[in-house]
Amino acid sequence: xxxxxxxxxxxxxxxxxxxxxxxxxxxxxxxxxxxxxxxxxxxxxxxxxxxxxxxxxxxxxxxxxxxxxxxxxxxxxxxxxxxxxxxxxxxxxxxxxxxxxxxxxxxxxxxxxxxxxxxxxxxxxxxxxxxxx
Numbered sequence: 001x002x003x004x005x006x007x008x009x010x011x012x013x014x015x016x017x018x019x020x021x022x023x024x025x026x027x028x029x030x031x032x033x034x035x036x037x038x039x040x041x042x043x044x045x046x047x048x049x050x051x052x053x054x055x056x057x058x059x060x061x062x063x064x065x066x067x068x069x070x071x072x073x074x075x076x077x078x079x080x081x082x083x084x085x086x087x088x089x090x091x092x093x094x095x096x097x098x099x100x101x102x103x104x105x106x107x108x109x110x111x112x113x114x115x116x117x118x119x120x121x122x123x124x125x126x127x128x129x130x131x132x133x
Contacts, residue, residue: 002077008077008080008093009080009091009092009093010092010093010094010095011067011092011093011094011095012094012095013094013095013096013100013101013103013104013105014104016039016101016105019065019067020064020065021064022063022064022065023064023065023066023067024043024057024060024061024063024064024065024066024067025039025041025042025043025067025069026042026043026044026045026057026066026067026068026069026079027039027042027043027044027045027069027070028045028046028047028050028068028069028070028075028076028078028079029044029046029047029070029071029075029098030046031044031046033071034046037098037102039069039098039101042069045057047070047075047078047079050079050082050083051082054083054086057083057088058086058088061083061088061090061091064090065090065091065092066083066088066090066091066092067091067092067093067094068080068083068091068092068093068094069093069094069097069098069101070094070097070098071097071098071099072096072097072098072099073093073094073095073096073097074097076093076094076097077093079093080092080093
């Protein structure tokens with residue numbers, strides 16, 4: 001409903017390679033999550049620290065768009081609402097978060113092994129194999 005009403009702007013995993021050079025990518029997950037894996041080029045500002053670091057984000061917003069993400073999209077949505085309520089307009093949140101991003105870009109986070117593609121249809125293929133005599 002937020003998207004349909006225009007209350008929220010999203011960016012998508014397939015947009016990552018074409019993000020503007022002046023975009024600031026902000027990971028709002030915790031420090032440990034960020035240390036384990038993050039999108040290349042992202043800076044970590046945990047959601048709980050965001051209000052205290054609004055000046056830092058506002059300065060980055062003067063240089064270009066702000067692109068947020070978390071693991072599945074909830075925390076980055078909350079960050080999005082916070083930034084919008086503080087007057088930042090060129091802000092978007094990653095649709096589906098890092099889970100969707102890593103599935104689209106096939107990273108170790110999605111598969112557990114580097115270079116192994118995430119295959120959403122694997123269960124369906126296995127089910128078909130069970131039906132074949």
